[in-house]
Amino acid sequence: MLAKNLRLKLSAAAAAAVLAFSYANVFSAANVIKINGTAAEIPPGMGEIRERDGRTFVPVRFVSEFLKNDVWFDETTKAACVSSAASLIYIQNGNNILYVASKLTGETRAVQMDTAAYIDPDDNRTYLPIRFLAESLGYTVGWDEQTQTVSLDKL
Numbered sequence: 001m002l003a004k005n006l007r008l009k010l011s012a013a014a015a016a017a018v019l020a021f022s023y024a025n026v027f028s029a030a031n032v033i034k035i036n037g038t039a040a041e042i043p044p045g046m047g048e049i050r051e052r053d054g055r056t057f058v059p060v061r062f063v064s065e066f067l068k069n070d071v072w073f074d075e076t077t078k079a080a081c082v083s084s085a086a087s088l089i090y091i092q093n094g095n096n097i098l099y100v101a102s103k104l105t106g107e108t109r110a111v112q113m114d115t116a117a118y119i120d121p122d123d124n125r126t127y128l129p130i131r132f133l134a135e136s137l138g139y140t141v142g143w144d145e146q147t148q149t150v151s152l153d154k155l
Contacts, residue, residue, distance in 0.1 A: 030056045031148040033063075033130065035139075040066050047125040053115035056150055057127040060091060060117075067137060073126070078119065080126040082137070089136050091128055093119045098128070100136045111136060 030049055033040045040063075042048055047059030060080040064071040070083040078093040090099040096116040101108040117128040131141045134152045142151040 030130075030143075030150040032150070033058065034149055034151045035066060036153055037151075047120070047123055047127065050120075050127055052118070052127070055115055055129040055131070057118075058130045058133070059123075059125040059127055060133065061125065063130065063133055064137075067139075069137065080117075082133070084137055086138065087136070089133070091117045091126065091133075093117060093126060098132050098136060 033049065042059065042062050046062045050057040060082065061071045064082045067084070072081050073079070074081060080091045082089040082091070086103055088101045088103065090101075094116050096113045098111040098113055098117075099108055100111060111132060113129060113132045115129060117126060119126050130150055130152070134141050138155050139152040140155055142153070143149070144151065
């Protein structure tokens with residue numbers, strides 16, 4: 001009986017390990033970001049693609065400016081602000097809520113992220129998961145596991 005229980009526990013542990021490994025691979029960081037079909041290269045000094053909490057993080061300024069939006073940083077609140085034609089987005093360091101205010105209606109909505117934005121101490125840039133920023137700016141987000149590519153396409 002003891003041997004049978006031990007085998008069951010080992011089998012359960014092995015199954016959990018396989019699932020954990022599979023889960024980690026599904027959410028590995030991207031090697032490439034394509035925006036409207038064009039590979040977006042992050043220039044030297046503007047940060048880099050990062051993997052954190054099983055998500056692909058990107059520097060807020062790079063993606064926002066690549067999409068032709070204005071970006072500024074509020075030193076007092078440690079928040080990045082992105083202004084697009086349609087909205088104003090507010091992302092605070094250490095927060096897992098992204099605020100999106102419509103310029104048309106004035107309505108603000110809170111977008112719950114499954115991980116928090118952060119400022120990297122090495123390059124002093126604000127990073128957040130690309131999915132949340134892109135979707136807040138009106139893009140659909142895709143993932144190609146084989147090429148490790150994130151794609152953003154305008155809705």
